[in-house]
Amino acid sequence: MSAQHDFYGVISPVLTPFGEAGSPDADRFLAHSKWLLADGCTGLAPFGTTGEANSLGVEERMRLLEALVSGGIDPKLLMPGTGLCALSDTVTVTRHAVEQGCGGVMTLPPFYYKAVSDDGLFAYYSELIERVGDDRLRIYLYHIPPVAQVGLSVDLVGRLIKAYPDTVVGLKDSSGDWSNTKVLLDAYPGFTVFPGSEIFLLDGMRNGAAGCITATGNVNARMIRNVYDNWQTDQADDLQAEITAVRMAIQARPMIPMLKAIVAHFNNDPGWLKLRAPFLQMDSAEAKAGIEELTQQFGFELKAA
């Protein structure tokens, strides 16, 4: 077994900027990724739900990943999303991520067909692992039933760990259900579990989580990292309360457009505002109200790295 990077700490999915013609903007993507690592992120998860990954084509994902690696980001810090609906496409982007040297991949279950069986999902991941056929592959399962609708049961996770202990090494739990995260942490010690929101960071750390993978890492990594670094101190609960409050303020509005509006505002770069259909750019008055709320209530700003 080759030595691989172990992910921990504060991992941010990466917002995907789009250029004038609607194509992904690799330059802004790289610059933002570098800034996130400078701002406190210990790893990056390009092509997550927040990154509008499922609005990106197979080729677009691969070209963007190459832009990060060739742009100087250590691929061991990257955990790109590679779970598409079709096994063949999933194999293509997963193999590509391994070949780029990525420390891991974050892989959704196939999500078009609903009410599929655990046996069918087991077969899917099993065939993925066998077809990629590379012992450098590290899979972090991506459990996000509010969006994907198709989730990963605690039992299925256990079966996959047992069958592929060196490959199925972790999970991002974006169920929003702390009790599910807790069950996973208790059931599979040594398995790397990340809550999908910093709201559960301190609870997670106290129960054996590895950190968190969170959308708001795009704009608030430094404060979240501070909780991670100080979770065993007396300040931990106060620090957690603060990042929870910021998170709640951000997610009170549509998350992805709001995050893009924040990045655009503090970088004075309206190029960041664009989303890809079916998402639309946020109304500018709504964006302004959201940003004012954050600055006035929390003194919020994005500091240059």
Add this chain to the structure above:
Amino acid sequence: MSAQHDFYGVISPVLTPFGEAGSPDADRFLAHSKWLLADGCTGLAPFGTTGEANSLGVEERMRLLEALVSGGIDPKLLMPGTGLCALSDTVTVTRHAVEQGCGGVMTLPPFYYKAVSDDGLFAYYSELIERVGDDRLRIYLYHIPPVAQVGLSVDLVGRLIKAYPDTVVGLKDSSGDWSNTKVLLDAYPGFTVFPGSEIFLLDGMRNGAAGCITATGNVNARMIRNVYDNWQTDQADDLQAEITAVRMAIQARPMIPMLKAIVAHFNNDPGWLKLRAPFLQMDSAEAKAGIEELTQQFGFELKAA
């Protein structure tokens, strides 16, 4: 505006066979497609939900479509599914279908992100049409909320027809909700509406539908076509009752594995049994029970063309 084929009658999505190594089997796919047209289908919709389309990769879809066209099937009779999650992939396969000369395409809304706005979906289809930029393009919207979760509201359909009257020409309604189909038929005369099941065929014809696009066309096209051909006769209700009964018997079991088991059985070709993960092949005893029920209750058989 170029003269295009107008779809009508009984259109079958096409089951996708998989070979030993798990890849789509283009030879069986072509042979089955030809048989369907000989058996009474007036058109084919490869890469629908029944065809496990969303378990097929972008490249796999394009190669399979080329196999049908180069294999001698009139592309004007083809309405391939082209709706993927990512606009860029949807543009790729839609453009390819137009270039292959297909009479139309059937296009799902983007289905990963949930609770998206009608404005966002309008922008998606609008951008698709503009990026493909070909006046041969004919889009049949694909409304299947039980699976895709993201549906197309009656209002959105009307906005698309109004904006692109020569391009957005029809819709397959797989909501399973006759009242939705009826509202569409009443609201947009001249727009081509296909119920997504033969259960609604006669009701559809009596209210201006163009026929039906139905999974069970894969095994029962001849009887369904008979209802279509005789819908204005005195026998219509009896014929409809019979195809409804057959449909109910088939859909009492998992639809796609059951259809594949039927095709495998009557062609004496176990190569048809395989599904792609996350679907699994049906248990052989269950398949046998389903086939016995069909043969004993309905004298059901697949006749060679």
